[in-house]
Amino acid sequence: MTKLRRYRxxxxxxxxxxxxxxxxxxxxxxxxxxxxxxxxxxxxxTGPIFGSDEVKPTDNDLTRQHKxxxxxxxxxxxxxxxxxxxxxxxxxxxxxxQANSAGRYPHPSxxxxxxxxPNFSGAGRTVTDAEGRYRFITxxxxxxxxxNHYNAWRPxxxxxxxxxxxxxxxxxxxxxxxGDALIxxxxxxxxxxxxxxxxxxxSVFDWETTVPEQGLGYRFDVVLRxxxxxxxxx
Amino acid sequence: MSLxxxxxxxxxxxxxxxxxxxxxxxxxxxxxxxxRIAIQGRLLDGDGxxxxxxxxxxxQANSHGRYAHxxDGQKKPLEAGFRGFGRVPTEAKGxxxxxxxxxxxxxxxxxxxQAPHLVVSVFMRGLLKHLATRMYFPDEPRNERDPILELxxxxxxxxxxxxxxxxxxxxxxxxxxxxxxxxxxxx
Numbered sequence: 001m002t003k004l005r006r007y008r009x010x011x012x013x014x015x016x017x018x019x020x021x022x023x024x025x026x027x028x029x030x031x032x033x034x035x036x037x038x039x040x041x042x043x044x045x046t047g048p049i050f051g052s053d054e055v056k057p058t059d060n061d062l063t064r065q066h067k068x069x070x071x072x073x074x075x076x077x078x079x080x081x082x083x084x085x086x087x088x089x090x091x092x093x094x095x096x097x098q099a100n101s102a103g104r105y106p107h108p109s110x111x112x113x114x115x116x117x118p119n120f121s122g123a124g125r126t127v128t129d130a131e132g133r134y135r136f137i138t139x140x141x142x143x144x145x146x147x148n149h150y151n152a153w154r155p156x157x158x159x160x161x162x163x164x165x166x167x168x169x170x171x172x173x174x175x176x177x178x179g180d181a182l183i184x185x186x187x188x189x190x191x192x193x194x195x196x197x198x199x200x201x202x203s204v205f206d207w208e209t210t211v212p213e214q215g216l217g218y219r220f221d222v223v224l225r226x227x228x229x230x231x232x233x234x
Numbered sequence: 235m236s237l238x239x240x241x242x243x244x245x246x247x248x249x250x251x252x253x254x255x256x257x258x259x260x261x262x263x264x265x266x267x268x269x270r271i272a273i274q275g276r277l278l279d280g281d282g283x284x285x286x287x288x289x290x291x292x293x294q295a296n297s298h299g300r301y302a303h304x305x306d307g308q309k310k311p312l313e314a315g316f317r318g319f320g321r322v323p324t325e326a327k328g329x330x331x332x333x334x335x336x337x338x339x340x341x342x343x344x345x346x347x348q349a350p351h352l353v354v355s356v357f358m359r360g361l362l363k364h365l366a367t368r369m370y371f372p373d374e375p376r377n378e379r380d381p382i383l384e385l386x387x388x389x390x391x392x393x394x395x396x397x398x399x400x401x402x403x404x405x406x407x408x409x410x411x412x413x414x415x416x417x418x419x420x421x
Contacts (some may be wrong), residue, residue: 004305007421011238016362019301022275023244025360028280032411033390035420038382039343043353044366046303047293054256084237097252105248109287123251159252161244165305167293167353168421173365174243191362192241201241223237 005227006040007168008084014196022187024148040168050093050125060126062098062138070120072101072139074215077175077203081132081162084226088132089169094222095125095161096136103142103156112144137215143182155182155189157225164224175220176202242363249357250323261292261320261334266313268297268335272403273396274367277328277356280411283330288358290408292320292332298352299338308341319401324358336371342381347384349376356408356418365418369406372398382419390417 018030024223063069081089099105099122102114106121122137130132141156157174164170176183183189183202192198209217245253262268277285295301295318300310302317322332334352342348349370356365370377372395377383383391393416396404409416 014238014280015241016243018365020362023360023362026362027360028283028284029358029360029410030407031365031415031418032280033415033417035418036385038385039419040421041342041348041382042301042306042340043295043348043351043368046301046306047302048317062344082237084239086237095252095256096249099248106252107248107251108245121251123255125255138403159243161245161247161252167355167366170291170355170364171240171242172245172357173240188243191243194238197238197241201243223240225239226237 004042004045005230006045007166007225007227010225011194014192014197016191020187020191022074023191044167047163047165050127050163052091053124055093055127059222060134060136061122062120062122062124062136065121066119068119070100070117070139072117072120075138075140076209076211076215076217077138077158077220078137078206078209078217079134079220079222081128081134081164081222081224083164083224088128089164089224090128090130092128092132092133093125093163094128094134095123096138096139096158097123098141098158099144099178101139101142103144114142114144125145140177143180148187153182155180155186160222162222162224169224171224173222174201177218178202179203236256244362245289245357247359249287249289253289253321253323256280256321257323258320259322260311261294261318261332263315266296266316266335268337270333270402271336272331272333273406274329274331274403275405275407276328277324277358277408278410284324284326285358286324286326286328286351288324288328288356290322290324290330291355291357292322292334292352294318294334294352295337295340297335297338299340301340310338339376344381346379346381347376349374349380350382366421367396367408367416367418370395372396372404386417393417
């Protein structure tokens with residue numbers, strides 16, 4: 001039998017609960033029965049692998065998907081994907097999506113009275129390099145209202161989706177911008193109880209990612225679940 | 235070095251913008267071996283209302299019970315062009331449908347075989363972290379001795395087993411709350 005090392009359980013408070021009343025939509029969409037905790041099997045310790053043949057080198061540039069450049073402040077995002085043991089996660093797919101600079105998504109459900117930008121679709125993807133590094137070029141998304149509570153506004157954010165090497169490392173998160181006044185009032189942000197874990201959702205302004213004459217740079221590292229030291233029989 | 239995994243966040247209502255490019259409703263191309271099946275169902279919230287802005291992802295072995303992944307060291311054949319990944323958005327009234335081949339049995343804990351199954355991630359607005367579940371197959375004697383199914387209270391096991399509808403077509407619903415609430419796992 002192959003020996004496979006299992007993935008560590010999340011540290012308490014670092015992941016959101018399914019039932020979180022400040023985010024109203026969780027009310028009818030969270031499980032009410034206890035989750036079952038089974039052993040991790042080959043089915044969860046494996047997962048889909050995506051090659052760089054599926055992702056074009058220019059798919060990480062959201063400012064060049066149309067005839068002209070989108071309206072807004074051009075920004076550069078960079079970071080590394082690591083596991084909980086600090087090892088880089090190479091050649092893994094990252095998908096991002098975001099609102100335009102006015103805070104509007106090109107989506108039929110978005111009825112916010114802000115202009116669409118024909119030059120911005122808001123989706124990008126890339127595959128990390130051998131050291132787990134990635135880079136995106138985009139525009140800074142706008143804040144926008146939502147109907148969760150009276151006068152509710154989402155801070156500027158970019159959605160990140162990552163696969164990692166296994167079904168168990170799949171994760172979707174949101175990246176925020178430093179200094180955004182809306183962050184402390186945002187139920188998405190506050191749903192993570194551990195303050196340090198929360199803060200790690202906020203990107204860091206970074207001179208090394210900033211490109212002279214072109215745009216500011218922000219750094220956002222993502223940590224995927226890591227493996228236990230001891231192998232298990234599987 | 236010991237870091238903590240980044241916190242998950244909801245996909246929100248506009249997940250299609252980021253996810254549509256990789257939508258895969260036909261998991262197995264025509265040349266892939268195995269019993270062809272179609273699975274249809276609905277994703278329902280706590281009021282029994284269909285979730286039309288959700289999405290499921292599927293991960294499965296091929297018909298021999300081998301995963302297309304470097305850590306599956308079994309001496310079973312791989313199938314060229316079969317990745318075993320599906321991504322299926324829900325539509326009006328929460329309906330979803332996909333086609334694939336029935337996977338073979340795969341190894342489980344302590345050398346026991348697992349019955350054929352799909353592992354499934356569920357994403358939607360209102361879920362702060364995706365949910366993990368499994369779909370097993372109807373009329374499958376190996377379900378009786380599956381090491382994961384046996385951990386599920388007997389009265390709830392049927393939520394993880396698709397129902398045969400007609401030739402090659404199965405129905406499997408994902409119910410978030412209430413009567414028939416689907417079993418979700420925390421691996």
